[in-house]
Amino acid sequence: xxxxxxxxxxxxxxxxxxxxxxxxxxxxxxxxxxxxxxxxxxxxxxxxxxxxxxxxxxxxxxxxxxxxxxxxxxxxxxxxxxxxxxxxxxxxxxxxxxxxxxxxxxxxxxxxxxxxxxxxxxxxxxxxxxxxxxxxxxxxxxxxxxxxxxxxxxxxxxxxxxxxxxxxxxxxxxxxxxxxxxxxxxxxxxxxxxxxxxxxxxxxxxxxxxxxxxxxxxxxxxxxxxxxxxxxxxxxxxxxxxxxxxxxxxxxxxxxxxxxxxxxxxxxxxxxxxxxxxxxxxxxxxxxxxxxxxxxxxxxxxxxxxxxxxxxxxxxxxxxxxxxxxxxxxxxxxxxxxxxxxxxxxxxxxxxxxxxxxxxxxxxxxxxxxxxxxxxxxxxxxxxxxxxxxxxxxxxxxxxxxxxxxxxxxxxxxxxxxxxxxxxxxxxxxxxxxxxxxxxxxxxxxxxxxxxxxxxxxxxxxxxxxx
Amino acid sequence: xxxxxxxxxxxxxxxxxxxxxxxxxxxxxxxxxxxxxxxxxxxxxxxxxxxxxxxxxxxxxxxxxxxxxxxxxxxxxxxxxxxxxxxxxxxxxxxxxxxxxxxxxxxxxxxxxxxxxxxxxxxxxxxxxxxxxxxxxxxxxxxxxxxxxxxxxxxxxxxxxxxxxxxxxxxxxxxxxxxxxxxxxxxxxxxxxxxxxxxxxxxxxxxxxxxxxxxxxxxxxxxxxxxxxxxxxxxxxxxxxxxxxxxxxxxxxxxxxxxxxxxxxxxxxxxxxxxxxxxxxxxxxxxxxxxxxxxxxxxxxxxxxxxxxxxxxxxxxxxxxxxxxxxxxxxxxxxxxxxxxxxxxxxxxxxxxxxxxxxxxxxxxxxxxxxxxxxxxxxxxxxxxxxxxxxxxxxxxxxxxxxxxxxxxxxxxxxxxxxxxxxxxxxxxxxxxxxxxxxxxxxxxxxxxxxxxxxxxxxxxxxxxxx
Numbered sequence: 001x002x003x004x005x006x007x008x009x010x011x012x013x014x015x016x017x018x019x020x021x022x023x024x025x026x027x028x029x030x031x032x033x034x035x036x037x038x039x040x041x042x043x044x045x046x047x048x049x050x051x052x053x054x055x056x057x058x059x060x061x062x063x064x065x066x067x068x069x070x071x072x073x074x075x076x077x078x079x080x081x082x083x084x085x086x087x088x089x090x091x092x093x094x095x096x097x098x099x100x101x102x103x104x105x106x107x108x109x110x111x112x113x114x115x116x117x118x119x120x121x122x123x124x125x126x127x128x129x130x131x132x133x134x135x136x137x138x139x140x141x142x143x144x145x146x147x148x149x150x151x152x153x154x155x156x157x158x159x160x161x162x163x164x165x166x167x168x169x170x171x172x173x174x175x176x177x178x179x180x181x182x183x184x185x186x187x188x189x190x191x192x193x194x195x196x197x198x199x200x201x202x203x204x205x206x207x208x209x210x211x212x213x214x215x216x217x218x219x220x221x222x223x224x225x226x227x228x229x230x231x232x233x234x235x236x237x238x239x240x241x242x243x244x245x246x247x248x249x250x251x252x253x254x255x256x257x258x259x260x261x262x263x264x265x266x267x268x269x270x271x272x273x274x275x276x277x278x279x280x281x282x283x284x285x286x287x288x289x290x291x292x293x294x295x296x297x298x299x300x301x302x303x304x305x306x307x308x309x310x311x312x313x314x315x316x317x318x319x320x321x322x323x324x325x326x327x328x329x330x331x332x333x334x335x336x337x338x339x340x341x342x343x344x345x346x347x348x349x350x351x352x353x354x355x356x357x358x359x360x361x362x363x364x365x366x367x368x369x370x371x372x373x374x375x376x377x378x379x380x381x382x383x384x385x386x387x388x389x390x391x392x393x394x395x396x397x398x399x400x401x402x403x404x405x406x407x408x409x410x411x412x413x414x415x416x417x418x419x420x421x422x423x424x425x426x427x428x429x430x431x432x433x434x435x436x437x438x439x440x441x442x443x444x445x446x447x448x449x450x451x452x453x454x455x456x457x458x459x460x461x462x463x464x465x466x467x
Numbered sequence: 468x469x470x471x472x473x474x475x476x477x478x479x480x481x482x483x484x485x486x487x488x489x490x491x492x493x494x495x496x497x498x499x500x501x502x503x504x505x506x507x508x509x510x511x512x513x514x515x516x517x518x519x520x521x522x523x524x525x526x527x528x529x530x531x532x533x534x535x536x537x538x539x540x541x542x543x544x545x546x547x548x549x550x551x552x553x554x555x556x557x558x559x560x561x562x563x564x565x566x567x568x569x570x571x572x573x574x575x576x577x578x579x580x581x582x583x584x585x586x587x588x589x590x591x592x593x594x595x596x597x598x599x600x601x602x603x604x605x606x607x608x609x610x611x612x613x614x615x616x617x618x619x620x621x622x623x624x625x626x627x628x629x630x631x632x633x634x635x636x637x638x639x640x641x642x643x644x645x646x647x648x649x650x651x652x653x654x655x656x657x658x659x660x661x662x663x664x665x666x667x668x669x670x671x672x673x674x675x676x677x678x679x680x681x682x683x684x685x686x687x688x689x690x691x692x693x694x695x696x697x698x699x700x701x702x703x704x705x706x707x708x709x710x711x712x713x714x715x716x717x718x719x720x721x722x723x724x725x726x727x728x729x730x731x732x733x734x735x736x737x738x739x740x741x742x743x744x745x746x747x748x749x750x751x752x753x754x755x756x757x758x759x760x761x762x763x764x765x766x767x768x769x770x771x772x773x774x775x776x777x778x779x780x781x782x783x784x785x786x787x788x789x790x791x792x793x794x795x796x797x798x799x800x801x802x803x804x805x806x807x808x809x810x811x812x813x814x815x816x817x818x819x820x821x822x823x824x825x826x827x828x829x830x831x832x833x834x835x836x837x838x839x840x841x842x843x844x845x846x847x848x849x850x851x852x853x854x855x856x857x858x859x860x861x862x863x864x865x866x867x868x869x870x871x872x873x874x875x876x877x878x879x880x881x882x883x884x885x886x887x888x889x890x891x892x893x894x895x896x897x898x899x900x901x902x903x904x905x906x907x908x909x910x911x912x913x914x915x916x917x918x919x920x921x922x923x924x925x926x927x928x929x930x931x932x933x934x
Contacts, residue, residue, distance in 0.1 A: 033533035041529045066500035094556040095607030140562030
């Protein structure tokens with residue numbers, strides 16, 4: 001009855017099949033672009049609205065900056081242009097004419113936002129300036145894959161300016177913990193390892209880069225969120241300075257941070273199984289589907305009553321009355337789509353005053369009384385969310401190996417992640433790992449906390465294959 | 468004390484000054500692009516979220532399609548390419564190479580959505596297919612103006628496919644009434660005249676185009692929403708067909724409809740006055756500001772209490788405790804920003820157990836008891852919303868003149884709008900009006916309702932200067 005290639009057999013193929021059969025997304029006509037379909041977008045909207053609330057709670061305000069950036073802006077920060085040049089899409093014609101200066105479609109907006117920050121910031125009273133935008137960005141990809149590496153993707157990019165280095169560092173830490181780690185852990189049910197990037201893996205122009213890394217079911221790492229301290233690099237390149245309380249003119253300290261539609265890929269690869277997608281209830285576009293087994297008045301009445309009770313409790317619920325499709329096919333369809341809970345309403349159960357609840361994650365079925373059904377579904381949704389996170393933690397921890405030599409780490413990272421003292425790896429070790437397709441995902445303190453600086457002592461490197 | 472150029476003296480200059488001094492938006496570095504600043508975006512978010520709810524209530528589902536469209540797609544529907552060619556921005560380089568086929572940045576997405584609809588629609592069971600996306604689009608503008616005509620702007624574009632012409636027409640009417648007219652009237656407090664476009668003003672490739680037109684304070688019209696029936700034009704160009712219940716293969720009937728950041732311009736120009744912006748409470752990012760007149764404990768306590776009570780009632784409220792700026796300057800700032808209601812909390816009032824409420828629209832002040840303040844503010848917000856709409860209706864109706872000759876209409880449209888039998892205008896009259904910068908904004912039935920077809924009898928033309 002399995003309609004998907006098993007994960008063990010061919011994980012990348014399983015991923016493509018889930019995208020298609022769960023009607024999440026598909027390729028656009030231009031290589032590397034994607035179409036996010038209604039069902040996929042319903043999940044993205046849930047993720048996005050929750051992250052947006054967290055960003056606002058952290059004090060950043062929503063803005064919108066133009067997508068088209070003069071090419072010259074990219075040359076102001078040398079490291080930035082070096083890194084991004086091969087990825088840029090460039091507009092050379094517009095309005096029927098060749099443009100005098102080519103325009104770059106934003107791969108990220110540090111440069112254009114820096115230019116406007118310069119005008120808005122005069123004195124210490126204007127700081128901190130904390131901005132966020134939800135936008136599309138374009139980075140030309142050689143090996144595109146839907147949600148994971150797209151030529152055009154959707155994201156939020158936060159950009160802030162602070163009076164001191166300490167303020168900038170504190171804010172980056174706040175974003176990492178309260179926006180990134182919390183939303184990934186508690187909403188997407190993806191446990192993440194957060195740490196600082198090595199110099200080699202740092203973002204273009206950044207002094208410090210941080211990331212949250214999730215482990216996919218095939219043992220590979222996926223970077224799910226990043227944040228960067230730019231020091232005064234962009235402030236100097238774009239002349240963003242302010243009059244401080246001591247009467248002196250100083251450069252600001254800037255940061256940026258982002259989360260993208262790549263999270264959709266993470267959600268699929270962390271929770272999905274051989275029967276399809278499994279969506280954590282908190283971010284499910286549809287949390288519960290009430291399936292009418294047959295087209296009978298009694299069935300309709302009870303199904304509608306349970307649906308209404310769930311709606312009253314703010315549950316995102318739908319009725320499935322597609323009687324022109326067999327019950328079996330409908331169930332498989334809802335399984336592939338990863339709907340967290342199905343409630344089956346059929347005549348046989350009804351005769352005993354019961355309906356049947358099916359959990360997508362465990363595929364367990366149990367009978368509920370009609371009266372208690374809505375309340376039981378509510379508590380089961382909470383339980384599913386908890387179980388998904390706990391199981392993801394268990395799977396991840398099983399595949400993380402503490403290593404004492406680079407050879408051992410290399411071996412462990414073939415099927416999982418290796419933890420090893422950074423001192424045993426170093427820049428040389430990092431280069432040699434790269435030859436085997438392995439990267440240092442991030443550096444952590446011994447206790448798993450996030451270091452403030454990649455030069456700190458006694459750091460531990462997390463090594464893995466990565467998407 | 469006036470910090471703005473009066474509207475009577477120079478309306479366009481007043482508009483530019485409001486954009487800047489209310490910190491709504493500014494020009495981006497590329498001509499015609501705009502930066503939407505935090506305060507402006509806070510209003511846009513309110514507008515957007517309400518329209519999004521209405522669109523979902525009308526049954527359309529959110530999706531995302533790529534921004535980059537192969538140039539060849541535009542050539543499939545002849546009228547579409549003819550109209551859009553001079554407005555297109557074209558990517559010719561990407562990933563460090565010249566592209567084999569140039570890519571167009573979407574000016575609108577009929578073509579790319581048509582291509583994917585073709586794959587998703589097989590039979591009558593797949594219809595109607597109702598999609599909506601929030602996206603940025605690019606149309607090269609010769610005479611750009613922030614919010615009104617931007618090279619890049621934000622909008623929603625709805626795209627639907629139906630089994631019959633009647634279904635398509637019904638859905639277009641539903642969108643016009645329940646999404647467009649209702650949100651403009653009841654949320655933005657902008658009364659609109661809705662009707663069908665003449666053949667000359669129709670959207671590229673459309674059979675019928677409809678619009679909602681608002682009257683600005685200078686008597687000009689602004690098109691605030693549009694919807695289009697494409698008949699089977701796009702279905703034939705993109706081969707979107709389905710197996711109908713009668714066993715026959717048929718082309719679908721498509722529609723599209725959109726509302727954009729242009730609404731921000733309408734909101735400014737309908738409600739704004741010589742003291743600045745006036746934001747209708749329903750869409751205000753900040754509905755109430757509680758101003759602390761001085762830095763005293765008693766003042767702080769009462770201000771916080773009132774603020775908390777308003778927050779409990781889901782009011783978007785902020786405290787103004789910028790004591791380093793004079794009370795007068797803070798008041799002027801909040802006036803320019805159009806905050807619907809200010810609550811002033813000062814020692815003199817407090818001694819009598821009072822605070823002062825100031826309405827932005829009427830500039831009326833009245834004293835409230837501390838105890839009743841929050842409730843009074845709640846009902847006053849409702850009153851402000853009602854008054855703004857009523858006043859906008861009165862201003863509009865005063866400037867609409869019923870005319871019986873083209874000469875009379877031409878005269879009336881110098882300062883307002885002319886209503887005249889369409890039979891007295893005709894295509895010839897329309898062309899001659901164009902020479903004077905006048906356009907037929909839309910055609911209505913005699914009773915003001917929206918005609919189904921521009922060939923219907925006894926239609927009335929609404930003639931105006933327009934943005």
